[in-house]
Amino acid sequence: MSAPELYGLVLAGGRSTRMGRDKALLVYRDKPQVEVVRDLLSGFCRAVFISCRPDQVGLPEPRLVDRYDNIGPLSGILTAMDAHPDKAWLIVACDLPFLDRATLEFLTAHRDAKKPATAYRGRIDGLPEPLCAIYEPAMRARLHHFVREGITCPRKALIRSDTHLLDLPDPLALENANRPEEAERARQASRGAVRLDEGQPEEKRACDACPPKSRTVHVHLYAILRERSGHAAIAMETTAHTARDVYAELAQRFSLSWPAEQFRVAIGTAFVDWDHAVREGDSIHVIPPVAGG
DSSP states (O other): OOOOOEEEEEEOOOOOTTTSSOGGGOBSSSSBHHHHHHHHHHTTOSOEEEEEOTTOOSOOSSEEEOOOOSSTTHHHHHHHHHHSTTSEEEEEESOOTTOOHHHHHHHHHTOOTTSSEEEEEOTTTOOEEEEEEEEOTTHHHHHHHHHHTTOOOHHHHHHTTTOEEEOOSSTTTTOOOOSHHHHHHHHHHHTTSSOOOTTSOOGGGSOTTSOOOOEEEEEEEOTHHHHHHSOSEEEEEEOOOBHHHHHHHHHHHHTOOSOGGGSEEEETTEEEOTTOBOOTTOEEEEEOOOOOO
């Protein structure tokens, strides 16, 4: 019996809150990353689709618009599998600037269509990498079951399934870029200006496929910010990773047109950079410049 036909899906529907701009449209070499991944997939798949949110613009066709809310990457995966339930899907995230043809070629050549999925082992923890993986048609029912059980992390879904696991030929091929400093490092590495080696920090390698966990922070606004928002202090439930992300949420909520750099930010009693990480319970102060001496 032949393996189900393989379709491709570029996951581009994330909100890119840590990056501060749409990761799918970042350019590392000569064209937007969403097009780079699409073109890579087209060499292995009968058809390739772009997974996106209803409000996204600037992405190429054909698109599959997410039909599910608040379940992270599973929204795009299930939307695709529902649309073509008899197909297997090669699922790839748009934020993998080092992904190459050889990595996809090895994955597809060693696919086990009798298993619900085929995926690479993560180079740090050995757990399945869910956002460069093949999902067979049988995986669709399992994913729906997991969502009903409250499991919305595709990595956990692969862990709990009989996933066929492979070792990465290039251990660094699936390094992702979620933040501006990571994107800049990827650009430099693509030009040979720096070497992306295995000794770099790994704190970001918590499961990037999981929906971000929310936290409560307390934001204090001063002068013109207090006047424009109508609030001196706000308790925010947020998935923001940095102070910059918190300000971006405020700017959207209150239609603030000023860039973050126009203000100073402090957490507690200490001034910090805008890219400083925020934690549960932080007290964040956004302070306009003070005129005079």
